[in-house]
Amino acid sequence: MDEIQKRLLMEVADLHGVPEGAYNIRANGQSVARNSTAGIDITSKTDGSGIDIRIKDGTRNQSLHIPVVLSKSGLKETVYNDFYIGDDCDVVIVAGCGIDNCGVQDSEHDGIHRFFVGKNSKIKYVEKHYGSGDGTGKRILNPGTEVTLGEGSTMEMEMVQIKGVDSTVRSTTANLAAGAKLVVHERLMTHGSQSAVSSYDVQLNGAGSDADVISRSVARDNSYQKFDAKISGNAPCAGHTECDSIIMDNARILAVPQLEANNIDASLIHEAAIGKIAGEQITKLMTLGLTEKEAEECIINGFLA
């Protein structure tokens, strides 16, 4: 890997080198490093379109890193990664994609991740997106995530896209069995003329299933964001979505809350708020010695922390 790829790797996966545990590192369309462990087996799909990850029943306290870096201008790829996770597992999965585009052609990575989680497993999934490079070619990321959670399983997803991605259409769907729980924390910042669309379709199918989808975003300059979250309660269940956005400059934000109750014992809540930074917040931080610009950065960083 070259220096640019190493830098991207650090941005998206906090990796300085080869990680511990299981990993698959994909650079410019090819797998450049891979390690399976006793509990986590990584194999290439036979048609070359991605990887299959199989995690054995009872695999606990293990981690899996599957970062993707693109440093070649004009590269477009769609990758399908399937995760088959057994029962009673407890694993951390760190994905993420970094694109550096110094050229004039668009670079695009569309990663489709499908999770099939067994019973009583606990998954933490972290996905960071990052773009850099000053070429005119766009950096495009379109992640698709499909989650099927078995009875009593929990998945906590952390999705972060703070810098440099020109265009994103993110789609996340989830189906939850009885007693399953999904928690999503999404953090997004767009600037320049970027556009980001994030949509969720969560189906609470089993009794006692629970979903909490929380998005915090900052839209600056002329950027556009759309947050479209739908939770359907098909059984006695609890669902909550929250979209909290700071709007700046000439940005535009559209929040589309959707709750669908198909069962009398479905308890569903949506909260949405869009607003600019309050002048008093800036003033308070200025009385503590920050400049107006520093105060603004501090408020945004805190909000997205």
Next chain:
Amino acid sequence: MPARLHKGKSMLELKDISFEVHEEQSKSILKDINLTVGDGKFVVITGPNGSGKSTLAKIIAGIEQPVSGTILFDGRDITHLSVTERAKLGIGYAFQNPVRFKGIKVRDLIRIAVGGNISVAEACNYLSEVGLCARNYIDREVNASLSGGELKRIEIATVLARKSKLSVFDEPEAGIDLWSFRNLIEVFEHMREANGNNSILVISHQERILNIADEIVVLADGAIRAHGSREQVLPGLLGTGSAVNVCDKMGGGAL
């Protein structure tokens, strides 16, 4: 008014400060205010609601700009300096209604106030000073989960952490309970003990705060009606709205 209240250096000088608001028609809020705060003084500005006290505090901090007049701080003209520049020169300001921040933790605010990295133990000291059990608060977000009273105490802690030459408190007692009110008096006393050259300017009409003042300024209808030592001014205020007994205001008899 006594001829010379301020022996020694004067830290803050307001000269002919006027302020107006322009809504449907211009309204004068402050008229030709002349006020000097000496080094190491504890000065309380009192007066009825709407007398312009809070506006005066904001003008000192740079949050509002006067329409005319000059502000000197340590002899330097700061009239046109920004809030940030004044903060860096040594003016602290505690909001009457503190601001909430989603995602910013109490420790972050205190770190910003100190202006550099500090240990958790140091940050905790400032919270203990305002009567908050530091361990429970240091990692809390300064958001809607805090009560008004908690927020107010954190606000005061951030101003303590700045160790400013001049600390301005706009109605520090507003929104806090009786227990913390007692504590507040101790906070001011500790501030004075910690650095005898620093000055404190408090907007308040609470008798207990007036009771520890070196000097009292009475503001009404945008003008200074009286300015003198506590001994000179306080007797004339007792029983008026400018010197409220905390127990009366809180329903009485609690002590």
